[in-house]
Amino acid sequence: MSGNSFGKLFTVTTFGESHGQALGAIVDGCPPGLPLTEADLQRDLDLRKPGTSRHTTQRREPDEVRILSGVFEGKTTGTPIGLLIENTDQRSKDYSKIKDQFRPAHADYTYMHKYGVRDYRGGGRSSARETAMRVAAGAIARKYLEHRLGIRIRGYLSQLGPITIDPVDWEQVHQNAFFCPDASRLQELEDYMDALRKEGNSVGARINVVADHVPPGLGEPIFDRLDADLAHALMSINAVKGVEIGAGFGCVTQKGTEHRDELTPEGFLSNNAGGVLGGISSGQPILASIALKPTSSLRLPGRSIDVNGEPVEVVTTGRHDPCVGIRATPIAEAMMALVLMDHYLRHRAQNGDVSIDTPDIEKGRHNS
Amino acid sequence: MSGNSFGKLFTVTTFGESHGQALGAIVDGCPPGLPLTEADLQRDLDLRKPGTSRHTTQRREPDEVRILSGVFEGKTTGTPIGLLIENTDQRSKDYSKIKDQFRPAHADYTYMHKYGVRDYRGGGRSSARETAMRVAAGAIARKYLEHRLGIRIRGYLSQLGPITIDPVDWEQVHQNAFFCPDASRLQELEDYMDALRKEGNSVGARINVVADHVPPGLGEPIFDRLDADLAHALMSINAVKGVEIGAGFGCVTQKGTEHRDELTPEGFLSNNAGGVLGGISSGQPILASIALKPTSSLRLPGRSIDVNGEPVEVVTTGRHDPCVGIRATPIAEAMMALVLMDHYLRHRAQNGDVSIDTPDIEKGRHNS
Amino acid sequence: MSGNSFGKLFTVTTFGESHGQALGAIVDGCPPGLPLTEADLQRDLDLRKPGTSRHTTQRREPDEVRILSGVFEGKTTGTPIGLLIENTDQRSKDYSKIKDQFRPAHADYTYMHKYGVRDYRGGGRSSARETAMRVAAGAIARKYLEHRLGIRIRGYLSQLGPITIDPVDWEQVHQNAFFCPDASRLQELEDYMDALRKEGNSVGARINVVADHVPPGLGEPIFDRLDADLAHALMSINAVKGVEIGAGFGCVTQKGTEHRDELTPEGFLSNNAGGVLGGISSGQPILASIALKPTSSLRLPGRSIDVNGEPVEVVTTGRHDPCVGIRATPIAEAMMALVLMDHYLRHRAQNGDVSIDTPDIEKGRHNS
């Protein structure tokens, strides 16, 4: 299969270019009977939407999603769910310059080498605009997971450039445009971003995502471990260059006695594992963290070559996020939802006879 | 499909438990005509083999692999390649204790919850012994990649606990039991490991893997990007908790001007991208780095529970690596080989009409 | 993966219900550089379209397909191709009766048992209206196969109820509404159909499909043999109850000396194999034949039960084909195109180094 599908049993296939006619997706494998409306998807889409603050691109797309099939009388029917967002902001722009240039750190160069042709308008398929469909599809998974299993998936900005944000107050995350969990740091973030924009530069970010109330037993060793599939899902998001589960790279300097999460009848005493042992969920919260590179579209000139191999100086004008990480939170949440949903169905297929809820797990899975 | 297969076109499916009768694999999709003998596989298997130095487990398995099919008169035929390693070191041990305990940081607890039953002998399927088959299958991919495309995949230990190893002298890597690329640091490593073993503790490690001469164009956006599939592959290795591509988490604090790899007619000027742009190889070396947690099997007692939820104190005796990261290098190399091989075939399928080698790439892909 | 995708490398995923908002599909894996316009798809869609003669349903759907992505400046780009047909003929009909009944020989009963819910409007997902998307996607495959390999796929009506049609004059097939290859039989077909409609009954049909100029080497033993995948594809068409390759059921009474297709330097002497040996194309024409059951929607009353298990008498009024087989020809051609396209890409992936065209094949593949 080509690369535009994700998930084996809850399968999302997407299409669409940044400046094409529309973005779309097919969600195949959703269980029947789930109450679902377009509003359920729109909520998450609006969180990802550009143009909501002065720190994100001013490109305005209403991103209104239509459900074209698979839902009847307000409930899913078990047949494939077709999703569509028509592109309304297709300005007839002059692409003559970008057409022949390979913008540094963009996919222009590699798409050209892979396909021998590329849709150069706004990055075409390689644009992060594609992630709108991940968010829409992820919203279906999130609804099922919450509805059926009580699973809650939440992310936040844990670092923006040099600014690390520590204590997590979940109430704050959706109160600001940064998905920042600490209200006391907002001014600092605003100031940093303003300076950055003035400078014409961009910066990287780190996003953490947490899933609570995940039952133990999800994950398919040995290649489709839950953490391996999460790594796949999260690394597939535009601009992501690193993925950690639990202690992540911190475990390199940990001793075994420090890293191992001891277990008592009352539950685990720590969560260095990030909720995954041997590739299978343990009932503890799933903890993932991702690194996003700085935006590559800069008005500060950069050296590159054109399609003829001649040197060019590239300057990007127009609407761009100085920190793509800021809007990545709902995307990362969506990808985690898709992974958990797929693994829940996979688990149910093979181990439908095994109860995934047992008393000692109940005790253990909320702590840490 | 269940979780024991890796790859879509070069597909490896494995079976086998640590103390079962045998380990095996089927490699499906290998192109015909590749010269192949058991010795090609044994070379890599011997590098992974335990018992080669006092710093790794003293369990001795000859790990002799047999090719049961798919090779005729010294060449692959295009039919599936069956691989088998019979387990010879199945000591009749007393498992009565481990049988009812969940060892901390092991998969005992999660396997039990997932399947309702587990083969407790030596960790069963969750044992790293399973990785022998990855190495054997990976050796086939490596041979093809080198033979056909000149791709070379090499890994090394870049950090062991607090000891970071920097300048890479490839000549040194296979001259010592640590896969350490700097001979001047060997004594330090030896001393650290001796102290660790005396203490009864273990420590984490970091492994870097590099693929040279990868042609541009490999990787299938948007979900099966080359980096996403590498993350999947590497995170699926036992004990891995983090994966980075190129600058990895370092990109969080990088500015856009610093991160973007500028391009000149002579090639790229840096490789923060780690050889992947937009999920597609750029012709630069592929750079990946992984974090491995410290061994969980310790003789220092740890708290846990038994299958009845009662508290127990777990002490692990017997043969165990104090740093599992040490032997992970050939495994990580094998997984990278499997990913590149699969993506080469996928590329050839869809883009067989597009040449993947062009002059400007040739120039650019060896620098970094 | 759920059941709405077909093909491993040239993958078609469809959505849409008979009376929903739209039908759609994503074609993933199409090689880049293929000239493609909506007109290429519309041609085949129009052949399948209802309402073109008095012998097919009078429901009128313009079935205008839009290409929403994956094509840029008139050529495919290698990214997924999104297809959409908006449903325009969604009459607000009274479904109160059909809602609670299980129509005999329809999928009402089984959908209800499978999903616990069903979209009863016009059969929902189980309606043959879904095949429009197969035809649209198949048209892309057909264009590539013809463009790149010279493969030509053609079908015709070979039997309608008791009327068997024998000598094949390809020129005639598209000159009549029956896809009948013998002009001298048209009156007979017309008369039979008129009597059938008067009677209120329906009848079965047989369709033959032939692919010429298929290079030898396509097909993946052992489970994904070319004939096995053709059987899968053709049996997945609504109303199909039987599939034959080459001599088909005729081979039961054949002797070995009669069945085996002898081979000379000038080519094969017969084609009982139907162009497939050991699951791999031989270079001879691929011959497939399918049986389609009579339409189940009849105005002659039939016994059934309702959702409460109570007996009901079902009478279907409205627009229905008395012989669904008549319009099946373009659908069967499309499915054969999808299979050949997928296998061509699969072949190219694994055996890209092996030439699929050799002189002796050239000689052999046009005869018989």
Next chain:
Amino acid sequence: MSGNSFGKLFTVTTFGESHGQALGAIVDGCPPGLPLTEADLQRDLDLRKPGTSRHTTQRREPDEVRILSGVFEGKTTGTPIGLLIENTDQRSKDYSKIKDQFRPAHADYTYMHKYGVRDYRGGGRSSARETAMRVAAGAIARKYLEHRLGIRIRGYLSQLGPITIDPVDWEQVHQNAFFCPDASRLQELEDYMDALRKEGNSVGARINVVADHVPPGLGEPIFDRLDADLAHALMSINAVKGVEIGAGFGCVTQKGTEHRDELTPEGFLSNNAGGVLGGISSGQPILASIALKPTSSLRLPGRSIDVNGEPVEVVTTGRHDPCVGIRATPIAEAMMALVLMDHYLRHRAQNGDVSIDTPDIEKGRHNS
């Protein structure tokens, strides 16, 4: 994925050549907790085994299967089940003649064109010897289906050349070497086969397979309909040229009133559908029928060409079944078991919340 795997959730991957070292398979996705021993597999393997009567090949293979993994203390553990049959009958034969010839109606010609190389010993991978692994894997599925759902799968010879066998007495099927369900026809079959062998010729056959007690709801529209997957599975068996479900090709001449299976509160009144409506099981028995071509290995000379395109006369000596259909019954049963098992797990994944057993089904599913 390459072509040596079958099933999406209950996945069987096989390897092995006719005269190679061994045949093997990996069964991935078997639910844990199923009691399983090698004897469970051996029973079915012995039914397929050659050399049991004078009407089948006299090649003798003990076909003793070993379970190498996935079973612990007599029960499946949910991890992959490795199966192995070592080839013991690898006579060092002189292959110099067959090596350069393409035997008519064999896969020699197509394998050579596909792979550019072939293992010519006994047909290599294309030999029906490969089906031993299907039978072994199928036996696991059969045991689960019977154990958990009460599903029973049985086949029989319904036609051998011109001899059609009609009334089915299940008690008789395993009392003779022909899998013939009517004891009164045995002498006729014996005589026909003796004459055939004397003549040096071979003949085709038809096998019917029936699954009873299949719950309604299995099958994944639209491409992975139960009947489509059955067609795929059955057509993938060596020598099969046709597949029918229910009325099969008989439906071409049926009127709609005759074909549609009317339904009453007491159940269906007929089973022309063969237990599948809209691609989903209806609760009625699943009925499939296959056509097998006559054996191609004959001592009567046939024309062919050699690898250089030169004309040759091919004469096959040695041990061959004059009617391959005779031994196909257990293979067809195994393939049906694999399809039903896979679809049961797929159904459980997506529709785990929907009960697949309802009272009215119970009533309906045993009749016809």
